[in-house]
Amino acid sequence: MKYLLSLTLIIWSSITFAQDRGPFDLTVYGSFLHTGEVPSALFFFNDIEQYDSFELRRALRDHAIKVVVLGSDGGSVFEGLSMAGILNDKSIATYVPELPGDMGCYSACAYMFFGGQVRLAKGNLAVHQAGSYGMKNDESKQIVSETQQATQFTVSEIIGFLNEFDTPPWVYEKMFRSREFYEFSDKEKAELSSRSSELGAVELSSIDNFIARFFDHLEKLKVKEKEMSANVSADQLTEQKPQIDKKIPKQLPPEKPKKFVPNLSISGIQKFLNAAGCSAGPADGKWGAKTKSAVIAFSRQHGLKIDMKNVLSDEFLIKIIDTSLKCRPEKHTDQGANSCISKASHASYCDDSIESDLRKFPKFSLLRVRCGREAGVYSLKLVGTTTSHGGYGFELRHKSGINVMKSKLSGIFLANGLYAKLRMKVYLGNTNRNLFNIKLKKRGSTYTGTTARGCEVAVSN
DSSP states (O other), rough: OHHHHHHHHHHHHHSBBBBBBBBEEEEETTTTEEEETTTTTEEEEEEETTTTHOOOOOOOHHSOOOOEOOOOOOOHHHHHHHHHHHHHHHHHHHEEOOEEEEEETHHHHHHHHHHHEEEEOOOHHHOHHHHHHHHHHHHHHHEEEEEHHHHHHHHHHHHHHHHHHHHHHHHHHHHTOOOOOOEEHHHHHHOOBBBBGOOHHHHHHHHHHHHHHHHHHHHHHHHHHHHHHHHOOHHHHHHHHHHHHHSSSSSOOOOOOOOOOOOOOOHHHHHHHHHHOOOOSSSOOOOHHHHHHHHHHHHHHHHHHTTTTTTTTTHHHHHHHHHHTTTTTTSSOOTTTTTTOOOOGGGSSSSSEEEEEEGOOSSSEEEEEEETTEEEEEEEESSOOOTTTOOEEEEEETTTOOOOEEEEEEEEEESSSSSEEEEEEEEEEEEEOOOOEEOOOEEEEEEEOTTEEEEEEEEEE
C-alpha cells in the first residue's frame, strides 16, 4: 500500500513523546490508529498481521469504540476472521470510506467488514479466492498438493464465520470464483450494507473530515521530504558527518538473547506427532500424506495456524514437544490420522491447583516435575515470596533447553488463613492451561506430591 511508509513516519513523528500526541492526537495500537478528534472510531489502514486481534482488544478496553474504519489490503486470514468475530460479538459497526488512490478494503479485510452488525461501504470493497499464490507455488505440484488440505480447512472456516454474520450467499460465488479480485459494485455495496442508518451523519462527517485532513497531511510530508532530500548536497553530508558520528554511542546495547527452538528432522516431527496421539505412521523421514494429515489434525486441535510450507515454526515445534512429553500416557490409542487423542485420561496437562500450607515455605526455590517414565522432563523455577494474593513469578523449562513458558502462580486464601488453594495459570502461546493438581506432603525439608495422572513434583524451600 503506497501510503504505508508515510503513514509510519507521521505516526512516529506524532508520538515521539507521550505528552506530544501530534497534530491529530494519535494513539497507536499495533496496526490500529485512534485519534482524539473522533474518539468513538478506530482506524485500520495497514496490512492484517499476527497479534492484531490482541491490539484490537487493547484499544477497545481503552476507548468506547462504536465503529472501525477499514482501509487495508488484507493479510492474515485467521487474524482477519478473529477480529471480525470480535467486532460482531461486541456489536461494533464497520465502515469502508472513500480513500485516496486505489486504497480500500480487500481480501481478509472484507471479513472484518462483514463482521459488523451495522456496516456501510462507500469505498473500494473486494474479495478473492483463498489460497497460496505466487510463481513458485504455481510451478510446484508438490507444494500445491501440500497446501490443498490446509486451503480446504481455511475455506470451511471462512464460510462458517460469514454464515454467522448473515452474509448474503451470493457473496461466496464472487469470493471463491477466482484468485483475481472481484470488486463489488455500488449497487452490491448498498445491498451488503446493513442498518447503515444507525451510523449518524455527524459521526460519518467527522470520520470523513479526519481522513481527508490526515491523508492531505501525509502528502505534504512526502513533498517536504523530497524537497529536503534535494537540498542536501554531497558536500553538506560530508560536513555533517563528524557531528553525526559524535551522536553514535561507542558501544551498542547488548542484543536480546534469541529464543532457543529445536531443529527437528521430519522423522523427529513424526515421532512427536505419534507421541501426541496424532498418527503420522512410521518415523521414516518421508513427508507423506499421513504425516501431513497428522500435522493438520494436531494444528486444528491446538488452535495453531496451518501453513504446510512452514510447519517447523517456533510455535508448532514448542507445542508439539510440550504436548507429547508432558503427562502423556504410556500407551496411545490409534484413532487415525485425522484425529488426536482428546479424552481426559489422555490429557496433555495435569489439572488445576496446588494446595498446601504457605507459612511452611514462604520462599520457593525449585520445583521438579516427573511425568510417567520421563524423569526430569521439566524444571520450574519460582521467584519471589508470598503476597496478599499468594503471587509468584516462574519460568518452566523443558529438558532440551526450551524456555517453554512464563507465568504467575496465584492463590485464594481460605477462612482459617493457614491454607490456600493455588492455581497455576500457564500461558503457552495463545493457550491457557492449568498445570498441576497436587496436595503437597512434607518429607524432610522437601514437600512432594503426586497428581491423579502420575506426575510427581518436589518443592524445596
